[in-house]
Amino acid sequence: MLCYLQGLFHLTLNAKYITQPLISSSYLGYFIMGYLIRIDYFSKRVENVLMIAGFTAFILSVLNTLTNGKYVYLNNIGPFLYSIALYMLIKRETTKITNQRVLNIFARLSGATLGIYILHPLFYALFDKVVYDAAVRNWRAYLPVLNNPVHIYLLPILTYILLSILVLALKKIKIIRYILP
Numbered sequence: 001m002l003c004y005l006q007g008l009f010h011l012t013l014n015a016k017y018i019t020q021p022l023i024s025s026s027y028l029g030y031f032i033m034g035y036l037i038r039i040d041y042f043s044k045r046v047e048n049v050l051m052i053a054g055f056t057a058f059i060l061s062v063l064n065t066l067t068n069g070k071y072v073y074l075n076n077i078g079p080f081l082y083s084i085a086l087y088m089l090i091k092r093e094t095t096k097i098t099n100q101r102v103l104n105i106f107a108r109l110s111g112a113t114l115g116i117y118i119l120h121p122l123f124y125a126l127f128d129k130v131v132y133d134a135a136v137r138n139w140r141a142y143l144p145v146l147n148n149p150v151h152i153y154l155l156p157i158l159t160y161i162l163l164s165i166l167v168l169a170l171k172k173i174k175i176i177r178y179i180l181p
Contacts, residue, residue: 033084037091047088054085065149108168115167116160123159 036042042050057078064071064078097103128134134145145151170176 029080030083034087037084037087050081051085051088054082054088057081058085062153065147065152069147109164112164112167112171115170116163119163119167120159123163124155127155127159
């Protein structure tokens with residue numbers, strides 16, 4: 001929350017002495033919005049506005065990345081907006097599916113998301129080491145890797161595909177099923 005406020009209002013807050021519990025963390029908005037979208041809290045009109053805002057934020061984010069940060073439009077709120085739009089789009093499109101086989105595939109994939117979430121930092125570190133020969137411990141060399149369009153736009157998709165296969169395969173092993181939900 002403090003990060004959003006600092007970026008939004010261009011403030012410089014000395015937050016060294018402020019403890020930030022989970023309830024006020026910058027990721028709380030994702031949980032709240034995810035829940036509200038899941039329970040169909042928003043009207044179709046509001047959803048459309050949020051989706052337009054999200055896809056606009058995504059385009060501005062791509063432009064910012066392609067110009068190496070020359071134009072910063074939305075600071076930290078951009079990923080929040082386009083994550084909401086993506087979730088709404090997926091939810092809308094999947095509610096139209098009537099084929100039971102496809103619904104079963106989505107159900108299995110949704111059951112793998114916690115495992116993907118747990119394993120993705122390890123996958124990112126391995127990917128960055130193998131592809132870019134970079135690691136977090138050397139921050140100056142690692143920062144350009146984080147700003148690389150491949151790392152920003154393609155790595156999450158690759159991560160989801162590969163880790164969903166891995167997690168679903170690991171869940172077939174009885175003991176792993178309890179360790180990796």
